Amino acid sequence: MVFSSLFFVFFFLTLNLLLYNLVDGIEKKNMVMLVFSLIFYSWAGPKYLILLLGMVFISWFTAIMIEESRKKSVKKKYLTLACVLLIGFLGIFKYLNFFTGITSSLIGLPSEATKIVLPVGISFYTFQLLSYVVDVYRGEVAAQRKYWHLLLYAALFHQCIAGPIVRYQLVADEIDHRKVRVDEFSKGIMRFMVGLAKKAILANSCASVADALFPSGHKAIVAIPAGGLWIGLLFYMLQIYLDFSAYSDMAIGMGWMIGFHYNENFNYPYIATSIKDFWNRWHISLSTFFRDYVYIPLGGNRKGARRRTINLLVVWALTGFWHGASWNYILWGLYFFVFICIENKGWLDKLKKLPGGVRHLYAMLVVYFGWALFRQESIADLGTSLKGMFGLNGNGWMDMSTSLVIKNHIFLLIFCVIASTPLIKYIGRFFRGLANKLCRIPYLVYIYDMLAPIGLMILSFMALIGNSYNPFLYFQF
Secondary structure, three states: OOOOOHHHHHHHHHHHHHHHHHOOOHHHHHHHHHHHHHHHHHOOOOHHHHHHHHHHHHHHHHHHHHHHOOOHHHHHHHHHHHHHHHHHHHHHHHHHHHHHHHHHHHHOOOHHHHOOOOOOOHHHHHHHHHHHHHHHHHOOOOOOOOHHHHHHHHHOOOOOOOOOOOOHHHHHHHHHOOOOOHHHHHHHHHHHHHHHHHHHHHHHHHHHHHHHHOOOOHHHHHOOOHHHHHHHHHHHHHHHHHHHHHHHHHHHHHHHHHOOOOOOOOOOHHHOOOHHHHHHHOOHHHHHHHHHHHHOOOOOOOOOHHHHHHHHHHHHHHHHHHHOOOHHHHHHHHHHHHHHHHHHHHHHHHHHOOOHHHHHHHHHHHHHHHHHHHHOOOHHHHHHHHHHHOOOOOOOOOOHHHHHHHHHOHHHHHHHHHHOOOHHHHHHHHHHHHHHHHOOOOHHHHHHHHHHHHHHHHHHHHHHHOOOOOHHHHOOO
16 A cells, blocks of 8 residues: 555545544554554555564563663663664565575575565664664663554554654654644645645656656667657656655655654755755655764764775665665665765865856766666666667667657656755745735635645546546647
């Protein structure tokens, strides 16, 4: 089940909110959320529910033992036990296929014998549980005595499949004491609908164009002219942002609807003017996790330039590997490691002296080619794609069919570029402020707040009913 399905929006979420508001008392409300979260998580396969329950139990038990132990050595043993078990389970279910594939290619073992299906959301809830146990060890948060409360934290369907990675200390108090304000519930609906529209209308439409113009497979790639590959990768660049940020928008919106406040996970990363700036804006919860639980414990930048470089290498290799069990993801992480190191060695200071437009162009070119690494899991396909972008596949610059695809989606491209910047937010804020200033009772603002979510829902509904529906196709050359 995904947030952008009709079943989720019109049945699962609607029923969840209805029952949540019908029961009284925070404990009963928490129980409603836990039941719905476990149903949501087990939708793709109930057997992996046992894994979630077990990993939460490990975290719950070890955190209590850490808090109750007086000796630091004992605390460390329980922390180590939790980390080894949690990372071990993640490694088995997410990365065992990758390592057995390497082994089979080296010594000829059959890789099919160890194929394991990846449980939904294991990367996210593993990191959340790790952060919880480490924070208890550091004394930054009290151990949760109720197992099912910790289970609710890990399994909450708002963020268990696509983030953001929510720290326990952020929601610890809200699990037991939270209230829903009418204005926040309204904002939550609007935020959810914005995310749904991003996903259903924009991201899905970008995905179809990216699949057509920047495909995988040698035969498909060499058939695309150079101009098509450049535009196709641009559509993929927009798709990946709109897709990821849409799920964060929907998670944040659903949290507001019931009194949870999750941190922002994306802050318009495509307006960045350096790679450091980009990663301060992109998947913020993941970046801060690696900073606080890997980079700083390794020594950060406190032990000299050489150690700092090694620490960054570890962080960026893990960042890439976290995204997927494939060499291209590791290379993608190391690709950004190289540019981070270049900026750390004084390039960033020189960059700051350049005009903002030049800095932005530099950052976006680096990010743009990085998405080619992320897109093509096969190194051979990556090489063919990059060659094709410079016409080295004998593919020419443009052909009629590719030109038609681009023209048919030019308004989609323009709107998605605008949607990736804060321009729409600034325009909305300007007119809202103007209405509040000029009108004693800003009826237009109230009407907009009521009609905008409905309009977004209708457009999203139309996009979800027919996968080929694209409102931008009505504006063609």
